[in-house]
Amino acid sequence: MKVKVCIINIGNELLLGQTVNTNLSWIGKQLAELGLPVSRSITIQDEPDAIKSTLAEEWKTNDIVFVTGGLGPTDDDLTKACIAEFFGKNLEFREEVWQSVQFLFNRRNLKTPDVNRSQAMVPQDFEALLNKVGTAPGLYYKENGKSLFALPGVPVEMKHLYTDYIKDILAESYTPEPVFIRVLHTWNITESALAEKLKGLKPPQDMQLAWLPQTGRVDLRIYGTNESSVTDFMGRIYKIAQDVVWGVDDEKPQDVLQRLMIERNLTLSVAESCTGGLVQELITGIPGSSKYFAGGIIAYSNGIKTDLLNVKQETLDQFGAVSIETAREMAFGIRQKTNSTISISTTGIAGPDGGTPEKPVGTVCFAISDEKQTISRILVFNGDRKSIRWKAAEYVILLLIEHVRRKV
């Protein structure tokens, strides 16, 4: 029988858009890895009626219910009282919780404010999970094989209580199905063209294949209960789609690039116009990138293109700053200036202004230059300024990966 898991997140700030709910994705990932994937999640306001009615509904239909948020010591923290009322339990004072709260203040040479005494009140028959990084204890209740966990909304406290208590409780109380998740990352193909390519390939019954469109590319997620059949199925997809697969699992394009460049003892420089530093920001975001990345130039104005990258004025006059010809000279120029073995360049129109009928907003030119050749591309991306820049930056990194792989 499949264990049903629900997460209830309480907090106006989540619904007003002031805070992104990273607690759901964090708990969701942990539970999926444990073999207890979340069935559904509900976000509600800090209001007693909403808390109690949602709790009633979800406790009826699920085996495990998580509640996060509203456990602080101030007036707008209502969760604990609502839970006690729903289960018909009185709140009782727990000395060990009070000791644990005082310890946190003593450690910082502070007197414990009286308002924190409320943190030591725990519903009868509930276990208090002592919080080592904050004042609100976690709460755990078990009844007829069902479990309720209430956790503070502050991510660092929630993660501590899950990791140090709840994970073990769940592993002992339930016999989760093992779960295996693999991801294939593709590029240079639309979701529909990839679907066309993989037509006829259906996942076996105990496995799910999910299509996850990212900005400008598609990921395929395989989810199943048997490790070797998940890997087999991934292999079957890879065989058909290998020309558009650039990486697996948690890899980002810049991770794959870094591994390849260091393996092959290559160094890189970058000349960017429309991407304005994003390509180099992605590259240098990875620790150890200085092992292959030398540096580069953001040539936003034409003056910098000519003065620092040696792009010819006549090239700019004849073909324009957004042209294959300018991209090629930019890539060649930065490689010469920095003595790197390979270089890449971007120049384009990120918008919202600057488009023309021949070169609409989203037009971006790319070049790769090495000691043997210069190759170039021109593409038109859809979207707003931010997504055009993002797609262009990822595209040039993926193009470079393909180029380096071909070099062998």
Add this chain to the structure above:
Amino acid sequence: MKVKVCIINIGNELLLGQTVNTNLSWIGKQLAELGLPVSRSITIQDEPDAIKSTLAEEWKTNDIVFVTGGLGPTDDDLTKACIAEFFGKNLEFREEVWQSVQFLFNRRNLKTPDVNRSQAMVPQDFEALLNKVGTAPGLYYKENGKSLFALPGVPVEMKHLYTDYIKDILAESYTPEPVFIRVLHTWNITESALAEKLKGLKPPQDMQLAWLPQTGRVDLRIYGTNESSVTDFMGRIYKIAQDVVWGVDDEKPQDVLQRLMIERNLTLSVAESCTGGLVQELITGIPGSSKYFAGGIIAYSNGIKTDLLNVKQETLDQFGAVSIETAREMAFGIRQKTNSTISISTTGIAGPDGGTPEKPVGTVCFAISDEKQTISRILVFNGDRKSIRWKAAEYVILLLIEHVRRKV
């Protein structure tokens, strides 16, 4: 009567923790600003039963229901069929949607794959909201004063459809309570020091003051139903805290910088080491930045610092690449190379490796150079590589804003 709004997010990836649900916070923020705050939100799996039962439940109890996700052309996209079935509508082919899908492919010189014909199928009596950046149209249905909107899960498409169609539909169909939100952005002060500064200043009864710690700085959000009292209260805060306020409302540091630089007819160049392009990426993310931003150099290796920025080898030998002295020469060098009126530089240790007892991970040096002077700073930021780089990039932009304001 209060309008009740529910958001249903569909997608296993949200529950498995592979994707953080940024759609909820984005829509939540838009709707709060419109005066239609979200009452509750539910995240469910891509399963017909879950989709239909959740829809049934929420359509009964809410006035406005948003559904996101599951509108793509592949087999795991089930939302449209479930919605049609729930409302008892047949799917019908819409020529204008098909034209719009084909336009997206034609623009990229691609043949439209057949599988996309399904995107042109729309439930009877539903309005199709034509999607200019992706193949899935938005869907809009109205019945007895209730509204249903179904949107693709890809953020850029969802945002486009909300902004270009749904916002107006909602403003015409409902009379939201007016809501006024103002934000003051501060920097160079901790949350507790700011709290101390503002001690005794309580918001009036009909207003909320929220403290929103950002990475490296704090925002204050004022939320109320009366425009002039919200603005009055903001003015009272500003009076006390003006020395640490750099902007208001939706402004980002780079927006404020761009306005100031253009007003004062100044041009900027940037030399980055540890921030690796992030400063220039933030600056060029704003449309119109080419009016003042010339370009810059990412000097990741020491060779680039000496060869392209004219940093002296003896400066690197004596003080190290991460030093006030190197930062000053970098700023001076990029200003000379680009003939800009002002320049900034960053050099530091983003980690996780490279720290020493004298210069721990998080140490970053900054300089600003103009025709009159070069000023510099050294700071140590907490956090991981990503947050150190982020804090450093925002810091140098805010430091430049302060410098330009003082120049007057």
